[in-house]
Amino acid sequence: MSFESESTRRLREQFAAIPRSRDPAGGCPDADRIWAAVTGELSAEETGLLVDHTLVCSECAEAWRLALEIARPSESLEGSAQPQPRHRFWSSPWIPLAAAAALVLLVLVPALVLRESAPSDPVLRGSDNEIESLLEDGALLPRDDFVLRWSPGPEGATYRLTVTTAGLDLLLERRELAEPAFRVPPEALSGVADGERVYWRVEAAAPDGSVIESPVFRAGVQ
Amino acid sequence: MIRSEQPRGREEATLLRSEDSSAPLTALRARLDRAVRAICPPDLLANRDDLVQEAMLRVMHGHEGNREFNTSYLRKAAYCALVDEIRKRRRWREESVEEETAATPFRSASPNPERIAAGHETGEAIRRCLLALIASRRRAVTLYLQGHRVPEVARLLDWGVKKAENLVFRGMADLRKCLSSRGVRP
Numbered sequence: 001m002s003f004e005s006e007s008t009r010r011l012r013e014q015f016a017a018i019p020r021s022r023d024p025a026g027g028c029p030d031a032d033r034i035w036a037a038v039t040g041e042l043s044a045e046e047t048g049l050l051v052d053h054t055l056v057c058s059e060c061a062e063a064w065r066l067a068l069e070i071a072r073p074s075e076s077l078e079g080s081a082q083p084q085p086r087h088r089f090w091s092s093p094w095i096p097l098a099a100a101a102a103l104v105l106l107v108l109v110p111a112l113v114l115r116e117s118a119p120s121d122p123v124l125r126g127s128d129n130e131i132e133s134l135l136e137d138g139a140l141l142p143r144d145d146f147v148l149r150w151s152p153g154p155e156g157a158t159y160r161l162t163v164t165t166a167g168l169d170l171l172l173e174r175r176e177l178a179e180p181a182f183r184v185p186p187e188a189l190s191g192v193a194d195g196e197r198v199y200w201r202v203e204a205a206a207p208d209g210s211v212i213e214s215p216v217f218r219a220g221v222q
Numbered sequence: 223m224i225r226s227e228q229p230r231g232r233e234e235a236t237l238l239r240s241e242d243s244s245a246p247l248t249a250l251r252a253r254l255d256r257a258v259r260a261i262c263p264p265d266l267l268a269n270r271d272d273l274v275q276e277a278m279l280r281v282m283h284g285h286e287g288n289r290e291f292n293t294s295y296l297r298k299a300a301y302c303a304l305v306d307e308i309r310k311r312r313r314w315r316e317e318s319v320e321e322e323t324a325a326t327p328f329r330s331a332s333p334n335p336e337r338i339a340a341g342h343e344t345g346e347a348i349r350r351c352l353l354a355l356i357a358s359r360r361r362a363v364t365l366y367l368q369g370h371r372v373p374e375v376a377r378l379l380d381w382g383v384k385k386a387e388n389l390v391f392r393g394m395a396d397l398r399k400c401l402s403s404r405g406v407r408p
Contacts (some may be wrong), residue, residue, distance in 0.1 A: 008394070011394075012367050014348055015348050015368075031301060031302040031305035043380075044380035048379060051364050054364065055352055063305045064368055065261045065369060066258070066301065066368050068255045070253055070304075071298075167374075184263075215387075
């Protein structure tokens, strides 16, 4: 998934232009340690601490970007050398199958729950702790009937829906929705080309004041 | 006084660049050159060739007699040499009074001081907003802004891709909201 957009690119450029600074506490990591973090040879905790350091030390942030630029595989220059990552899980050929299985579970299980509960309860009541999309992830929806649906939150919950472009530009926000579905007006999608994806998420506010945040979902516009 | 930044052994470096037939080294040099050009601010860009040559020389000196080049190892060695050299040159400049009084890292990139100042203000606002985020979102967004892709963020911080997606998404939203509250529109 990519959130890349013009706006994100500008943010990256501005982030890279943070004024020169060094960690006031000193103690910049050696170059080989930054390299190890960028190539996944450090633990997540160590990496996290180094990432935090780059926020207060722009010289190390620059060194981090250099490492990324040098370490990242590039077929145009060299085909053979790849940094050895700590985990190779994401490049496994089994991932598409696992993703498909997960998607089936995600989509079918709520549907089965709905079917089984129908005689006694016409409304699907999902887990009180989760809001899930009732659409297939990334499904293409017609722009003149762009209906987003999600599993209901607790009884009496109201929903806040946010829809953005892939670049996180806000397309639509609706609060106090009473129903776990919303038809996005075509004009809100006017800047989205056919085939492009938008991202959406929901917050359910329960009567007791608790808020349940959904994951981010994707939907295509056609 | 401005210190000399001539690399040692320039003739040797030129020889290395022009006559070495080792494909990994040629590729490595191209990679370093490209990285420096893409990442380094203009104060270092003026010395780009010297920086890259110096890093290449140090790699070569460290591998005398060894013609079995492991590309990953070479990249790491060259990177470390490059960063050490950059740090060293910056320390030199900071010790130089003349450089100190005139030092502005981006001055040669743009002749417009107002634009530079605005860029610095925005960068500083980004930093402050990031520091105010919760740790997981802060780290996810920082890596993302550094140029990592979401699966890389997931791998480096030992998260699932979905979790990383969510943290980047929410963190970016928080960041934009914070910047907006400060009157900064990226």
